[in-house]
Amino acid sequence: xxxxxxxxxDRVTKVYPGSSTPAVEELTMDVAEGEILVLVGPSGCGxxxxxxxxxxxxxxxxxxxxxxxxDVTGVNADELRRRVGYVIQxxxxxxxxxxxxxxxxxxxxxxxxxxxxxxxxxELLETVGLDPSQYRDRYPKELSGGQAQRVGVARALGAxxxxxxxxxxxxxIDPITRDRLQNEFLRLQEELKxxxxxxxxxxxxxxxxxDRIAILGDRSVIRQIDTPERILAYPVDDFVDDFIGSxxxxxxxxxxxxxxLNLTPYPTMRLGDSPDxxxxxLAEGRREWILLLDQQGKPLRxxxxxDLERGAGDLSKRGQxxxxxxxxxxxxxxxxxEMLRTSSGTCPVVDDNGQYRGVVEINDLTEVIxxxxxxxxxxxxxxxxxxx
Amino acid sequence: MDGLIxxxxxxxDNWDRIFEAALQHARIVLIVVLTATVFAVVLGILVERxxxxxxxxxxxxxxxxxxxxxxxxxxxxxxxxxGNPPAIIALFMYSLLPILRNTVTGLxxxxxxxxxxxxxxxxxxxxQLLRIRLPLAxxxxxxxxxxxxxxxxxxxxxxxxxxxDGLGTFLQTGLTRIGFPGSVESVWVGTVFIVALGxxxxxxxxxxxxxxxxxxxxx
Numbered sequence: 001x002x003x004x005x006x007x008x009x010d011r012v013t014k015v016y017p018g019s020s021t022p023a024v025e026e027l028t029m030d031v032a033e034g035e036i037l038v039l040v041g042p043s044g045c046g047x048x049x050x051x052x053x054x055x056x057x058x059x060x061x062x063x064x065x066x067x068x069x070x071d072v073t074g075v076n077a078d079e080l081r082r083r084v085g086y087v088i089q090x091x092x093x094x095x096x097x098x099x100x101x102x103x104x105x106x107x108x109x110x111x112x113x114x115x116x117x118x119x120x121x122x123e124l125l126e127t128v129g130l131d132p133s134q135y136r137d138r139y140p141k142e143l144s145g146g147q148a149q150r151v152g153v154a155r156a157l158g159a160x161x162x163x164x165x166x167x168x169x170x171x172x173i174d175p176i177t178r179d180r181l182q183n184e185f186l187r188l189q190e191e192l193k194x195x196x197x198x199x200x201x202x203x204x205x206x207x208x209x210x211d212r213i214a215i216l217g218d219r220s221v222i223r224q225i226d227t228p229e230r231i232l233a234y235p236v237d238d239f240v241d242d243f244i245g246s247x248x249x250x251x252x253x254x255x256x257x258x259x260x261l262n263l264t265p266y267p268t269m270r271l272g273d274s275p276d277x278x279x280x281x282l283a284e285g286r287r288e289w290i291l292l293l294d295q296q297g298k299p300l301r302x303x304x305x306x307d308l309e310r311g312a313g314d315l316s317k318r319g320q321x322x323x324x325x326x327x328x329x330x331x332x333x334x335x336x337x338e339m340l341r342t343s344s345g346t347c348p349v350v351d352d353n354g355q356y357r358g359v360v361e362i363n364d365l366t367e368v369i370x371x372x373x374x375x376x377x378x379x380x381x382x383x384x385x386x387x388x
Numbered sequence: 389m390d391g392l393i394x395x396x397x398x399x400x401d402n403w404d405r406i407f408e409a410a411l412q413h414a415r416i417v418l419i420v421v422l423t424a425t426v427f428a429v430v431l432g433i434l435v436e437r438x439x440x441x442x443x444x445x446x447x448x449x450x451x452x453x454x455x456x457x458x459x460x461x462x463x464x465x466x467x468x469x470x471g472n473p474p475a476i477i478a479l480f481m482y483s484l485l486p487i488l489r490n491t492v493t494g495l496x497x498x499x500x501x502x503x504x505x506x507x508x509x510x511x512x513x514x515x516q517l518l519r520i521r522l523p524l525a526x527x528x529x530x531x532x533x534x535x536x537x538x539x540x541x542x543x544x545x546x547x548x549x550x551x552x553d554g555l556g557t558f559l560q561t562g563l564t565r566i567g568f569p570g571s572v573e574s575v576w577v578g579t580v581f582i583v584a585l586g587x588x589x590x591x592x593x594x595x596x597x598x599x600x601x602x603x604x605x606x607x
Contacts, residue, residue, distance in 0.1 A: 086509060088505060090504075096523045096605050105511075106509050141604060
């Protein structure tokens with residue numbers, strides 16, 4: 001990866017004839033190679049226009065567009081578009097062509113030979129999870145919405161473009177399928193490492209899909225551009241804050257993982273230890289609960305003072321059920337969910353083998369949230385200091 | 389019943405003439421429909437995105453249809469003489485509207501998202517037209533061709549009045565000799581075989597329509 005941005009927009013402007021206010025005003029923006037940049041904003045902010053300016057579906061009225069350092073503002077627009085994958089919400093598969101022919105569109109225009117095209121079509125169908133022998137010769141009308149969108153993505157990947165532009169690609173798909181397609185696409189992107197500009201109006205989709213998010217206001221002016229974590233932790237102004245909406249703190253917990261926490265030591269006892277030793281540990285820890293582990297060190301029950309005072313007996317039948325446990329790579333969002341479901345308000349952390357590692361408490365979460373906020377604020381303060 | 393038998397005898401006695409006239413009739417229709425298809429499709433493509441030209445062309449093609457057929461046929465005699473040529477020119481003018489209208493509508497109705505994605509993948513205007521828009525408009529264009537061919541089969545009967553040939557000759561001989569033996573039979577031969585020819589041609593065009601329409605577009 002080089003320092004050179006894959007896409008660089010330099011004061012790109014679009015004024016439609018007969019309109020006094022520009023639809024996009026002096027937009028300057030970089031997209032790094034291999035990242036997904038999500039453009040998000042209220043409807044009418046010009047995010048789709050911005051996307052379409054990049055492959056010159058709309059010709060800019062001013063400014064320059066660079067691909068990997070090359071000024072493409074004046075090159076042949078059709079040839080430029082063959083180098084850029086383009087996916088739209090309505091997909092727009094060619095209904096009179098088979099799936100295979102659809103996917104072969106750009107390779108065919110680029111004059112690839114037949115066997116190479118056939119090979120590429122099958123490879124792409126497999127990439128998007130459709131069995132080539134079953135789907136190659138079908139027509140678009142025989143596909144479900146989700147399948148059609150997969151073919152749309154495969155077609156955009158046809159000639160292996162370095163840049164992909166996606167305009168609300170999952171917007172018209174039911175929520176369950178959309179979630180699956182998003183996950184599949186993110187997995188795909190880990191291998192493909194395309195440079196992607198992705199437009200959506202849905203902040204949750206932006207948070208999920210974006211390596212970075214650009215929140216756009218009127219005339220496509222960038223209000224904030226940053227990683228989803230930082231935007232959630234520190235919206236720079238009321239516009240961004242309003243747009244993110246409520247629950248930004250909770251959403252931010254999706255980006256933090258249990259393994260990044262210093263786990264709190266917590267009173268524990270093993271199955272077979274005497275209740276009295278448990279009571280002593282409890283007294284030292286100044287906690288309400290003690291965690292009972294089995295012989296292998298796996299969490300069993302939550303026990304309280306009163307459970308231990310009942311004397312000898314099978315401790316594994318006393319106290320509260322342990323509830324769900326989380327592994328180190330669980331998000332703090334999921335962890336919070338589990339914490340809210342247990343009576344102790346804490347969530348045990350176990351490793352891959354189910355062995356007890358520690359617990360997460362509500363204080364740990366508030367600590368993380370405070371840290372994220374202050375880090376983001378420091379980041380922006382430092383930026384202000386540089387620019388002023 | 390007697391009428392039907394005598395008609396049948398007439399057909400058997402004159403089969404060679406009838407068959408020849410039907411072929412001539414079909415030939416006129418096919419010449420007209422094929423040239424009109426090429427002309428109207430090209431014209432339709434040219435005017436589809438030019439509102440003024442499009443409205444003008446469609447109105448003119450509409451006006452052609454309102455000109456009484458006999459007058460239109462006769463109009464061309466001074467220029468091209470009598471025989472089939474004036475008839476073919478007049479029929480050509482009649483057959484334009486259905487094909488032209490369906491070409492324009494067919495191109496209009498291509499899903500904008502499909503054109504957008506074609507453009508987004510780097511197809512030139514020409515490629516968009518030839519590979520995407522025209523194939524998608526094709527079923528509707530062929531429907532227009534079928535309407536035109538039916539229209540022309542009927543009106544072509546009048547060609548005989550300007551010296552042309554075809555099944556119209558049986559109508560003419562029958563009508564000018566009404567009351568004489570065989571006149572009614574002759575009129576019925578003209579009528580029945582013109583209708584039959586219309587059906588055969590429509591079936592043929594339906595077959596062509598099916599063969600030239602992508603499987604992905606069939607309902």
